[in-house]
Amino acid sequence: MEINLNVINQVTVITIAGNLDSSTAPKAEEKILPLARPGCKIALEMSHVPYMSSAGLRMLLLIYRQISGSDGQVVLVGLSEELKDTMAVTGFLDFFQIYPNLESGLATII
């Protein structure tokens, strides 16, 4: 699992590549959680995440909690059908802004 950071139009684009399971999600949390601050603008690019277990959900939950109630913004882009299914049955889908690709995600953050 690799994480790359990139700033596009003042939005921090965090690209995750690889599986998010219990062996990799803690490393992703370590890198991403410090960035999820009040006022942040983040696009989480997940089109290269073929697999996500409950460990990935936990990470999303922590990100959500850090920015909710603040004016921070996090969008998720490029989720596979399977990742969306997992988020849907656990009631996560409704709480995140989800876009099919980075372009459409970035267009909504300003």
Place this chain on the structure above:
Amino acid sequence: MKPLTFSATLDALSSIGEYVIAATDKAGLGQKQAYHLRLAVDEIATNVIVHSCPKSEPKPLLRLRVDLNEQDLAIILEDTGLPFDPHQTTLPNDLHCSLEKRKIGGFGIYLALKWVDQLRYERVGVWNRNIFVMKRNDC
């Protein structure tokens, strides 16, 4: 496919995932079924690794094998951790709640049980045995 044995550490998860996916290829399962089976096995294996004697040395063992017949693919995951029947866990009852109010965790077993056609649990001597079954004509 040959059975595999791992020491119960988080490093084993990627190999466990690959093994399950290879078995689903052999059984000709559809992409979603394959994903769901991998998810179920991964969640239960993770539970053993994280919660079942995480500090004990040597680590508990995890053993993985496949039983393929005309109707079903079964992945059999055995471990020497503490007795644990996934059907006896309390599943999260707050899935409709806002993410701010949720308990962190508890999704793993829920996801393990969610999509498999069957998950059978047996305790055999010092082993927990979880049998994950997917129907082959269901793609």
